[in-house]
Amino acid sequence: MDVPPTAEPAVEARGLSKRYRGGQLAVDGLDLRVPRGSVFGFLGPNGSGKTTTIRMLLGLIEPTAGTAALLGRPMPRDARRVLPAVGALIEGPALYGFLTGRDNLARFDAADPTADPATRRARIDAALGRVGLGAAAGKRAKAYSLGMKQRLGLAAALLQPRELLVLDEPTNGLDPQGMREMRALVRELAGEGITVFLSSHLLDEVEQVCTHTAVMARGRLLTQGPVAQLAAGVRGRLAVTTPDAADAARVLREHGVTGLSVAGDQVTGDPPDAAGTGGAGAGGARPVDLADLNAALVGAGVRVRAFGVERGTLEDAFVALTGEGFDVAG
Amino acid sequence: MSPAEPATAASEGAATGPRSAPPSAARWWWTFGLLRSELGVTLRRWRTLALLGILAALPVLIGIAVKVETGDGGGSGGGEGPAFIHQVTNNGLFLVFTALAATLPFFLPMTVGVVAGDSVAGEAAAGTLRYLLVAPAGRSRLLLAKFASVVVFCLLATLVVAASALLVGVALFPVGDVTLLSGVTVSFGEGLLRALAIALAVTVSLLGLAALGLFVSTLTGSGIAAMSATVGLLITVQILAVIPQLDALHPYLFPYHWLSFADLLRAPVLWDDVLANAGLQALYVAVFGSAAWARFTSRDIAA
Ligand SMILES: Nc1ncnc2c1ncn2[C@@H]1O[C@H](COP(=O)(O)OP(=O)(O)O)[C@@H](O)[C@H]1O
Ligand SMILES: [Mg+2]
Numbered sequence: 264m265d266v267p268p269t270a271e272p273a274v275e276a277r278g279l280s281k282r283y284r285g286g287q288l289a290v291d292g293l294d295l296r297v298p299r300g301s302v303f304g305f306l307g308p309n310g311s312g313k314t315t316t317i318r319m320l321l322g323l324i325e326p327t328a329g330t331a332a333l334l335g336r337p338m339p340r341d342a343r344r345v346l347p348a349v350g351a352l353i354e355g356p357a358l359y360g361f362l363t364g365r366d367n368l369a370r371f372d373a374a375d376p377t378a379d380p381a382t383r384r385a386r387i388d389a390a391l392g393r394v395g396l397g398a399a400a401g402k403r404a405k406a407y408s409l410g411m412k413q414r415l416g417l418a419a420a421l422l423q424p425r426e427l428l429v430l431d432e433p434t435n436g437l438d439p440q441g442m443r444e445m446r447a448l449v450r451e452l453a454g455e456g457i458t459v460f461l462s463s464h465l466l467d468e469v470e471q472v473c474t475h476t477a478v479m480a481r482g483r484l485l486t487q488g489p490v491a492q493l494a495a496g497v498r499g500r501l502a503v504t505t506p507d508a509a510d511a512a513r514v515l516r517e518h519g520v521t522g523l524s525v526a527g528d529q530v531t532g533d534p535p536d537a538a539g540t541g542g543a544g545a546g547g548a549r550p551v552d553l554a555d556l557n558a559a560l561v562g563a564g565v566r567v568r569a570f571g572v573e574r575g576t577l578e579d580a581f582v583a584l585t586g587e588g589f590d591v592a593g
Numbered sequence: 594m595s596p597a598e599p600a601t602a603a604s605e606g607a608a609t610g611p612r613s614a615p616p617s618a619a620r621w622w623w624t625f626g627l628l629r630s631e632l633g634v635t636l637r638r639w640r641t642l643a644l645l646g647i648l649a650a651l652p653v654l655i656g657i658a659v660k661v662e663t664g665d666g667g668g669s670g671g672g673e674g675p676a677f678i679h680q681v682t683n684n685g686l687f688l689v690f691t692a693l694a695a696t697l698p699f700f701l702p703m704t705v706g707v708v709a710g711d712s713v714a715g716e717a718a719a720g721t722l723r724y725l726l727v728a729p730a731g732r733s734r735l736l737l738a739k740f741a742s743v744v745v746f747c748l749l750a751t752l753v754v755a756a757s758a759l760l761v762g763v764a765l766f767p768v769g770d771v772t773l774l775s776g777v778t779v780s781f782g783e784g785l786l787r788a789l790a791i792a793l794a795v796t797v798s799l800l801g802l803a804a805l806g807l808f809v810s811t812l813t814g815s816g817i818a819a820m821s822a823t824v825g826l827l828i829t830v831q832i833l834a835v836i837p838q839l840d841a842l843h844p845y846l847f848p849y850h851w852l853s854f855a856d857l858l859r860a861p862v863l864w865d866d867v868l869a870n871a872g873l874q875a876l877y878v879a880v881f882g883s884a885a886w887a888r889f890t891s892r893d894i895a896a
Binding site for chain 1: 726
């Protein structure tokens with residue numbers, strides 16, 4: 264094991280806040296802890312403060328309050344020592360349009376004091392190959408598509424062996440194929456032991472690629488933890504497919520299912536609390552088994568085509584936390 | 594579907610923590626490397642090349658104008674035009690002095706204002722500044738590299754004017770021994786050396802504006818705004834410099850000693866104004882360089 268179990272978190276923030284000049288708090292008292300080796304999804308709708316947080320972590324803007332540390336060292340004080348081990352993609356790629364892809368990378372590499380000019384060529388070639396841009400390396404960056412620019416930005420983040428990658432919405436603006444490739448690359452990098460801190464406004468993206476997540480809304484952290492744990496904390500929805508939808512809904516309601524909705528041959532609802540038997544249960548207070556619900560339906564003559572509980576998703580978790588949909592901008 | 598496993602095979606670097614200082618051999622190489630990178634980026638911008646092209650074309654225009662004028666038999670009629678213009682027909686080397694005297698009040702400093710004004714603000718607007726800073730270039734070192742590259746541009750711009758003027762002068766006019774302003778005649782070789790010294794003096798004259806432009810460049814996130822503000826300041830100062838009521842202010846304006854370079858064409862050389870010019874430029878560099886540093890090292894890079 265290369266990383267001692269006591270290793271400091273890859274990213275740590277305490278009470279981190281930012282108020283832009285004349286604005287309200289863009290980030291409000293953020294406490295964040297990103298374990299080493301995790302793929303950490305920093306999730307939040309547009310305007311929730313993700314990019315602002317990332318800029319503070321990387322020392323680009325001064326926090327109004329609070330502290331940040333990367334790889335166990337305080338930022339921005341130790342920026343010169345920490346950042347060579349950190350690759351970053353911040354709010355989309357920014358390139359010199361009049362330079363070729365290769366020359367763009369040479370430019371960013373020349374800015375890194377720890378980058379050895381003697382190995383520059385080889386490292387640039389490796390980074391270009393890694394993101395699949397080898398063939399377009401000699402083209403001027405202004406002729407690149409957005410997807411190619413994004414990849415070149417990622418190549419710049421991979422010019423040196425990194426311990427941490429900070430990727431701000433790396434799939435933003437990409438077509439579905441580009442998104443798939445970017446996510447595959449992120450998984451691959453994570454597989455090599457690099458901690459990945461990835462911001463996203465896409466719930467399914469975080470569910471697909473991340474081991475851990477933190478959820479932001481309006482500058483505040485709602486929750487953080489392993490993805491599986493968060494999703495599991497939310498009760499799934501009961502879903503019944505039946506040609507006798509109306510009857511099914513009636514029977515389910517009689518058995519304590521709430522929040523019922525009927526759409527065509529689909530009936531969904533929140534199953535009664537299976538674990539506890541709150542005081543509300545009218546008679547008997549016996550835990551309701553899903554099998555009993557199914558039996559009740561069949562017993563009432565409802566023809567059931569499919570019966571099951573849809574797993575709780577991050578979106579359910581988000582809605583449960585905020586009481587509002589995920590797409591609400593902050 | 595399965596999310597990536599937490600790593601067990603960490604990269605080599607992880608074992609030793611963040612790599613600390615750069616290898617000492619690479620260290621000063623690097624500072625030079627960043628300057629080289631800065632210069633490369635500056636000189637590969639289309640805008641920079643266009644400005645240098647204009648500077649190269651101006652002596653050609655002046656040379657042709659003088660040639661046409663004298664070809665017409667007009668002789669040295671009025672006493673107007675830039676300094677030294679009437680000596681050009683006798684000695685092509687004087688086209689170097691004429692061209693520098695003609696471009697120094699506006700064209701040369703304008704190109705410096707554009708390049709200096711764009712240096713930080715242009716990269717902030719393009720977003721590349723944030724990637725340089727997380728590389729991490731280091732704010733002080735990046736600013737130093739940018740100022741150094743603007744200084745090199747000042748020298749280059751001056752040399753472009755001088756070299757173009759020398760070529761045109763040699764091509765269109767006779768050359769030979771040079772009669773200095775004090776009446777002494779020196780060899781063409783010494784004349785060339787003095788031309789080089791004058792080019793250096795002109796470069797020094799541009800440094801105050803370079804520092805001012807760099808400071809303006811740290812104030813805004815728009816390259817266009819910084820460029821126009823710097824060139825606007827240049828124009829304003831040149832206007833203030835000819836308002837007699839502001840006499841008391843004039844010695845503190847950066848162009849005050851600009852034409853002192855002519856003193857290098859005397860024998861013996863009159864150093865007073867040349868040195869006063871260097872001192873004034875150094876003062877501007879110190880004041881606005883510090884201001885740029887204070888601003889840039891504390892500024893939020895939110896573009
Ligand atoms: N440079 C800025 N100046 C002022 N307000 C800003 C600036 N950048 C972002 N904001 C505001 O801060 C909030 C958070 O923005 P941001 O961090 O970009 O969110 P996200 O990256 O999650 O979309 C938004 O309300 C946004 O309008
Ligand atoms: Mg953002």
